[in-house]
Structures are given as structure tokens and as C-alpha cells.
Amino acid sequence: MAHRKTKSRTAKSSGPARDERWLRFYRQMLTIRLFEEEVNRLYQSGKMPGLAHLYSGQEAVAVGVCEALRRDDYITSTHRGHGHCLAKGASLERMFAELLGKAPGYCSGKGGSMHIADAETGNLGANAIVGGSAGIATGAALSAKMTGSGRVAVCFFGEGALGQGLLYECMNMASLWKLPVVYVCENNLYNEYTRFQETTAGEIAARPAAFAVPCEAVDGQDVIAVHRTSQRLVERARAGEGPAFMLCNTYRFYGHHVGDVDRGYYRSREEEQRWREGRDPIKLLAARLLGSRLADGRLLDQIEDEVRRQIAGGVDFAFAAPYPDPSEVERHVYA
Amino acid sequence: MSATATRESAPRELTFAQAVREALAEEMRRDPRVFIIGEDVAEAGTPFKVLSGLAAEFGTGRVIDSPISEAGITGIAVGAAMTGMRPVVDIMFGDFLTLAMDQIVNQAAKIHYMSGGKLKVPMVVRTTLGATRRSAAQHSQSLHAWVSHIPGLKVALPATPYDAKGLLKSAIRDDNPVVFFEDKMMYQLKGPVPEGEYTIPFGVADVKRLGTDISIVATSSMVQVALAAAERLAPMGIEAEVVDVRTTVPLDKDTLIASVKKTGRALVLDEGYRRYGVTAEIASLLVDEAFYHLDAPVKRLGAMDVPVPFSPVLEDRTVPTPEIVVETAKNLCGRS
Ligand SMILES: Cc1ncc(C[n+]2csc(CCOP(=O)(O)OP(=O)(O)O)c2C)c(N)n1
Numbered sequence: 325m326a327h328r329k330t331k332s333r334t335a336k337s338s339g340p341a342r343d344e345r346w347l348r349f350y351r352q353m354l355t356i357r358l359f360e361e362e363v364n365r366l367y368q369s370g371k372m373p374g375l376a377h378l379y380s381g382q383e384a385v386a387v388g389v390c391e392a393l394r395r396d397d398y399i400t401s402t403h404r405g406h407g408h409c410l411a412k413g414a415s416l417e418r419m420f421a422e423l424l425g426k427a428p429g430y431c432s433g434k435g436g437s438m439h440i441a442d443a444e445t446g447n448l449g450a451n452a453i454v455g456g457s458a459g460i461a462t463g464a465a466l467s468a469k470m471t472g473s474g475r476v477a478v479c480f481f482g483e484g485a486l487g488q489g490l491l492y493e494c495m496n497m498a499s500l501w502k503l504p505v506v507y508v509c510e511n512n513l514y515n516e517y518t519r520f521q522e523t524t525a526g527e528i529a530a531r532p533a534a535f536a537v538p539c540e541a542v543d544g545q546d547v548i549a550v551h552r553t554s555q556r557l558v559e560r561a562r563a564g565e566g567p568a569f570m571l572c573n574t575y576r577f578y579g580h581h582v583g584d585v586d587r588g589y590y591r592s593r594e595e596e597q598r599w600r601e602g603r604d605p606i607k608l609l610a611a612r613l614l615g616s617r618l619a620d621g622r623l624l625d626q627i628e629d630e631v632r633r634q635i636a637g638g639v640d641f642a643f644a645a646p647y648p649d650p651s652e653v654e655r656h657v658y659a
Numbered sequence: 660m661s662a663t664a665t666r667e668s669a670p671r672e673l674t675f676a677q678a679v680r681e682a683l684a685e686e687m688r689r690d691p692r693v694f695i696i697g698e699d700v701a702e703a704g705t706p707f708k709v710l711s712g713l714a715a716e717f718g719t720g721r722v723i724d725s726p727i728s729e730a731g732i733t734g735i736a737v738g739a740a741m742t743g744m745r746p747v748v749d750i751m752f753g754d755f756l757t758l759a760m761d762q763i764v765n766q767a768a769k770i771h772y773m774s775g776g777k778l779k780v781p782m783v784v785r786t787t788l789g790a791t792r793r794s795a796a797q798h799s800q801s802l803h804a805w806v807s808h809i810p811g812l813k814v815a816l817p818a819t820p821y822d823a824k825g826l827l828k829s830a831i832r833d834d835n836p837v838v839f840f841e842d843k844m845m846y847q848l849k850g851p852v853p854e855g856e857y858t859i860p861f862g863v864a865d866v867k868r869l870g871t872d873i874s875i876v877a878t879s880s881m882v883q884v885a886l887a888a889a890e891r892l893a894p895m896g897i898e899a900e901v902v903d904v905r906t907t908v909p910l911d912k913d914t915l916i917a918s919v920k921k922t923g924r925a926l927v928l929d930e931g932y933r934r935y936g937v938t939a940e941i942a943s944l945l946v947d948e949a950f951y952h953l954d955a956p957v958k959r960l961g962a963m964d965v966p967v968p969f970s971p972v973l974e975d976r977t978v979p980t981p982e983i984v985v986e987t988a989k990n991l992c993g994r995s
Contacts, residue, residue, distance in 0.1 A: 373971050374793030425793075425970030436795045436969030452797040453755070454727045487726030488758075515727055517703035523726035589702055647972040657965050 343618040347627070349391060349547050350613065353383035353606050354631050356407045359416065360578075362635055363406070363423060363437075367582040373425055376437045379407035381577035384605035385510050386411035388550025389478055389570075392558045398446045398464040398477040400457035403438045404576070405450030408480050413445035416638030426645040433648045434656065446475075455481060455488030458507075462494040465505035465567070476504045476561045478554075484515030486524055486531065495567065499535045502566035506557050507532070509569065510544060512576045517590045532569035544574030545605045548612075575599040671854055676709045676846040678820035679785075682827035683710070683747065685856065687717050690745060693831055694721040696732050697749025697785075705749060707787075707846055729758035733784065737767045737836075740782040745831060750786040753840065754800050759784070767836035768811030781834045783827070788816075789842040789880055789930060790978050796966035799974075801930040803878075804937045806838045807907040813837040813861055814908045818882035820850040822905060825859030833861070842880040842930075862909035866918065870900030873924040873988050876915055876941055878904045881928040881979060888984035897992050907937055915941065916948045923954040924991050928979055933961030955991045960984065 360380050366372040379386065382404075390399065390411035401408035409419065414430065422429025423437050430440045441449035448464060451457040461479030468475040485491055486509070498505050515523050529539040542553045550572060557568040577600055579587050613619040673681065687693045695713065697705070701724040704711030714722040725732045729750060736746035750756055756763065767780045788801035807814045813835050817823035823841065830837040867882060868889050877885040882903045889899040902918050904910065919925045925945050927938040938959035945957050960979040968974050989995060 374795070374969065422969075425972065431969070433970030433973065434795075434966075434968040436793065438797070439795055439969070452795065453758075456797075484727045487728040487731070489728070489730055515698075516706070517699045518724050522724060648970055650972060650976060653963065653968055653973045653976050654965055 352387040356383045377404040378578040382574045384547035385572045388547045389554040392554040400461040401450040417641040420638045420642035427648040455485035458491040458494040465503035483511040495535045498567040504561035505567045507569045539569040541571040544572030673852040675820045675848045678824040682824040686831045692745045696723040733759035733762040740780045747783045753786045753788045783830045795969040799967035804931045816879040828858045861906045864911035864914040865903045868901040870898035874918040874922045876902045877928040887981040919949045920952040925957045927959045
């Protein structure tokens with residue numbers, strides 16, 4: 325059985341005890357990490373078609389943010405979307421099935437790694453157009469406001485999307501109309517093979533500020549910090565106080581995509597090692613849990629075993645699943 | 660009909676990617692006004708590695724890494740072109756043309772006309788087309804019909820390394836905005852490219868294979884599909900003539916019509932969506948101009964009118980294959 329979010333939860337103190345939540349964060353981050361390690365293996369062994377952009381290293385952002393959301397809140401994601409989808413409650417079975425192009429996948433095999441959407445968990449879709457979901461997230465926030473649903477939309481994007489004009493058009497409207505949307509910028513330092521400093525002028529935070537959208541910067545490797553900040557910004561949006569911008573400083577451990585292995589020309593091994601060893605969000609949380617005696621090594625091992633079993637189950641499910649019927653190719657073009 | 664005489668001069672083989680790179684390098688050496696701008700074009704040489712080495716030779720002042728700003732870089736290129744430069748914009752995937760479409764359609768394509776011929780926009784937008792890489796619907800489209808629709812733009816669709824080099828050099832020297840499509844699946848395709856300098860003029864189709872029974876008029880990677888189909892048709896006693904359109908704008912009507920008048924049958928093949936597409940335009944032309952020479956209706960094959968699906972079992976159905984071309988050609992020739 326895949327791990328699922330069972331209950332919708334508000335971010336209020338009525339939730340489970342703090343230590344239980346932190347263990348949950350741990351489990352969620354580990355699920356994303358191990359999911360992706362499996363994806364990498366599948367790709368390397370030629371069992372997965374297409375490409376995959378791994379999220380490893382950035383797990384604290386997806387988990388910290390999505391844990392501050394209700395199940396019926398909306399998210400939009402990116403080409404690097406596995407983490408967001410899982411954190412929002414997607415099942416491992418259907419994720420793997422989609423990645424293998426199988427019929428029970430989230431998109432019936434039509435979307436693949438870069439386009440996973442799940443209406444049931446409020447996931448309006450990963451998006452392979454950089455910045456492409458700024459309109460969708462902002463529109464979801466508009467509809468939440470118009471219908472009084474109390475929902476909030478979170479727009480995840482990489483810092484590369486700061487180059488796209490659509491984002492600024494949308495932020496302007498979101499601010500004017502006080503829409504309940506949180507723009508979550510994950511700055512992992514690189515747009516594909518280029519350092520973000522070479523593509524991004526000035527202060528990132530000054531950009532939302534120009535639209536009177538409040539911006540908070542947060543250590544994207546610290547899931548608790550991400551969580552606390554997003555809780556505040558999400559509740560603020562839910563209360564009708566308008567959009568916010570969260571800048572998460574983070575790092576991707578792998579290349580731009582699974583095939584990007586020779587990356588010495590744009591970043592150093594030492595830099596990668598530094599982040600992997602000193603700034604791994606999962607290790608950081610584990611140390612915190614152990615240090616404050618909220619968990620012992622045995623419990624963390626037990627969680628890891630469970631997660632590994634779930635991952636294996638998800639992969640088995642996906643391999644056993646059928647491919648879509650060829651006639652599917654013409655279905656779903658129109659609703 | 661190739662427009663150059665140097666084709667036989669040297670048996671050197673290059674990949675399609677190398678041919679594109681060589682064309683750019685030669686033009687940049689020849690003309691200091693030529694520069695390249697795009698995402699990850701410099702050190703990375705693009706994700707397809709087509710531009711590898713150019714930044715080393717020409718510097719990052721002429722091979723310019725841009726932010727992920729398709730509208731912006733295209734707009735900037737329009738302005739630079741209007742004021743004396745000759746920019747080559749790299750739009751990584753043809754799907755991202757949509758983001759630059761205002762600048763291409765409403766600015767670049769209109770300026771010369773609107774200014775009464777006073778201003779010109781000598782720029783090239785290099786981009787890709789083609790499915791079957793399991794890249795799904797936002798990275799697989801062949802959108803050349805879109806830009807072919809717009810007066811003021813020229814559109815090239817090379818099918819071989821030789822054509823890629825010669826056409827790109829002409830594109831760079833052209834005083835108009837040109838959209839230049841490279842099929843992602845063809846980058847490793849090898850073919851003869853002579854050492855010496857040559858260009859291929861726009862508006863000259865190329866007969867890639869002579870035949871007597873049916874004309875297969877094709878574009879880009881579909882030329883390769885047509886050639887493969889022709890090889891299979893030959894043992895069945897059907898000699899297919901394969902005509903490579905090379906540029907959809909301007910379109911070499913004469914070569915196409917002459918071929919169909921000779922064979923009496925036509926199959927038009929293109930990887931864009933079938934409806935309202937390039938094949939419709941060409942089929943209509945052939946019916947208009949060669950009606951009394953036709954022994955059968957003109958047939959067209961294109962990509963299915965669906966977003967390109969991810970799953971291999973589905974994706975492979977969306978694009979014309981040699982098998983389908985063979986079947987269709989046989990039917991047209993009255994065999995089954
Ligand atoms: C509009 C558009 N242009 C270019 C691309 C190609 N591309 C895919 S990912 C990427 C880099 C994205 O960088 P960033 O937004 O920082 O996200 P990250 O990959 O770092 O998570 C680029 C240029 C694209 N998918 N969409």
C-alpha cells in the first residue's frame with residue numbers, strides 16, 4: 325500500500341502533536357527521496373521512457389508547504405514535480421504507473437513524468453512549460469475567491485521562471501484582487517545548466533515587492549522553517565489578505581535531468597558534496613529528531629523500511645499494470 | 660533539384676547537428692553582425708549539444724546565454740535585427756514558439772510591410788519539431804504550419820545534413836525573419852556535406868529520389884520516412900518519387916507540380932497536425948495545378964489531431980510511419 329494522506333488537516337494547533345507531525349514530515353521527505361532513487365534506477369536501466377527531472381535535495385520545500393495545505397487546496401507544479409505531487413497526496417502506485425506509461429497512471433499514461441495531475445488531491449498539474457502554471461494557480465485562486473470556497477492555491481516554480489513575463493502579469497492581478505495564492509519560488513541555484521545569477525538581475529525579493537506582494541525568504545533545507553512560514557502565508561491568504569511570495573533557498577542533488585551526468589562544466593563536485601553532506605534536508609531533520617529525543621535510530625530505521633516496502637510495492641504494481649489500449653490515443657482530446 | 664554544383668566535391672559525412680553548427684560558425688566568421696541568443700546556448704551548447712564549441716570560438720558576447728524568456732529574447736532580436744545586427748534566436752523546443760508568438764507574428768513578420776519597406780528584420784529563429792522522444796504533449800509538437808500561415812515569415816524544414824547547412828546559411832543571409840525547424844530525432848543523422856562553402860536558396864524543392872509511379876511530397880523527417888517507404892515499394896513494382904519541399908515559404912510549386920504531372924499520383928506527408936496543415940495547402944495546390952494529370956485523389960498523411968501522448972504505445976501511433984506510407988501508396992496505385 326502506498327502512503328497516502330488520509331485526513332485533510334488545517335494548519336491550526338488542533339492537529340496531531342508536534343513530534344508526530346515531524347515524524348510525518350520525515351516519512352514524507354523520505355518517500356520522495358526513495359521514490360526518486362527508484363526513478364533514477366529505472367531510467368538508468370532503460371525501463372523508463374522519456375526523461376525525469378529529479379527533486380532530490382529539495383524535499384523540505386514540497387513537504388513543508390503541502391503539510392500546511394488542506395487536501396482540497398490547489399497546487400501547480402513544474403517539470404521537477406514528483407515531490408510536489410507526492411507531498412500533496414499522490415499514490416506511489418499511480419505515480420510509478422504514469423512514469424512507465426501505463427493505463428492506471430495518473431494521466432492514463434498520457435502525461436508522463438512532467439505532467440502528473442490529480443484532481444482528487446487538488447493537484448492541477450505538473451507543467452513542462454517553465455512558468456506555465458502561473459496563470460493556472462492564479463486562476464484557481466480567483467475561482468476560490470469567487471466561490472468563497474476558502475481554498476488557497478500554491479504555485480511552485482523554479483527561479484528560472486522568474487524570466488517569464490506571465491508570472492509578473494499574474495502577480496499584478498493577484499495583488500490587485502487580493503487572491504489567495506502563494507507563489508513558492510524554489511531557488512536551487514541553476515536554470516538547467518546556467519547559474520541563476522547569470523539569468524536573474526537584482527534581488528528576487530524586490531520583484532514581488534514591486535507588486536506589493538509580501539515576500540519571505542526561508543532556508544529551503546529546513547522543513548520546519550518552510551512549514552512555519554508557509555502556514556503563516558497560507559492562512560493569511562485564506563483569510564482574504566491576498567497573495568504572498570515565498571523564496572526557498574535550496575539545491576538539487578542530481579543533474580538537471582536523469583541524463584545530465586557530466587555536469588562538471590557548470591558546477592563542481594565539491595559544491596555537490598557540500599550540499600549532500602551538510603545540507604540534506606532529511607539528514608537535518610533526522611538529526612533534529614534524534615537530538616531532541618523525538619525519535620530514536622530504531623524508529624527512523626523502521627520508517628525507512630516501511631517506505632522502502634511501499635516503494636517496492638508501487639514499482640511492482642506499475643510493472644504489472646497494462647499499457648493503455650491503443651484506442652486511448654484519440655480519447656480525451658475533448659471533454 | 661539541388662541548386663548547387665559542389666555536391667559531389669567531397670565525400671565527407673557530418674551529422675545533422677554538426678552541419679547546423681558548421682553553418683553557424685561559418686556565418687559568424689564571415690559576418691560580425693551574426694550572433695546567437697538563447698537558453699543554455701553557450702557553455703552547454705543547448706541540451707541537444709548542437710552548438711557545442713561555438714562559445715569557445717566566438718565568446719559569450721556573440722553566443723549569448725539568456726534567461727528563460729522566449730518572448731523577451733525574440734523581441735530583443737527583432738530590435739537588434741532592425742538596427743543592423745543579424746541575430747539567430749534559439750528556441751529550444753518548437754512548443755515554446757507559442758511564448759514568442761507575439762514577437763514573431765505581430766512584430767517580426769509585420770514590420771517590413773507596415774513600414775512601407777523602410778525597415779527590415781533579418782533574423783532567424785532556430786527551433787525544433789518532432790515527436791517520438793517520449794517527451795509528451797508540451798515538448799513534441801511540430802508547429803511549422805502555424806508560422807507558415809503568416810505572411811512576412813519564411814520557413815525552412817531541412818531533411819538532411821547537407822540541406823540543413825545550406826539552408827541555414829541562406830536563412831542567416833536573408834533580409835527577412837526566417838523560422839528554421841530542425842527535427843530533434845535527426846540530429847544524429849549522418850549525410851554527405853562537402854567541405855567548401857555552399858548555400859541552398861529558399862523556394863527550391865529537391866527531388867530526393869526519382870520515380871515514375873507516385874510522388875511522395877514530404878517535409879523534414881518525413882522525407883526520411885518517405886525514402887524508407889520508397890525502398891519498400893520498389894520490390895512491389897512501385898517506383899516512388901520523393902520530393903523534399905525544403906522550404907514551405909516560399910514554396911517551390913513548379914517542382915512539386917512537375918513531379919505530379921509526371922507520376923499522376925500524389926501523397927503528401929508532414930509531421931504537423933494533419934488538419935488545416937501543410938499537407939492541406941500542398942494537396943490543394945496539386946489539385947489546382949495538376950488536376951487533369953491525376954489518376955487518383957491526392958492523399959495526405961500527418962500527425963494525428965491529438966496532443967502527443969507520453970506512453971510509447973500511444974505516441975508511436977500519432978506519427979506517420981513507413982508502413983502507413985507504404986499502405987497508402989499501394990492503395991493510391993491500385994494495389995492492395
Ligand atoms: C518556456 C520554457 N522554456 C524553456 C524550457 C526548457 N527548460 C526546462 S527546465 C529549464 C530550466 C528551469 O530552471 P528552473 O525554473 O530554475 O527550475 P529547476 O530546473 O531549477 O527546478 C528549462 C530552460 C521549458 N521547459 N519551458
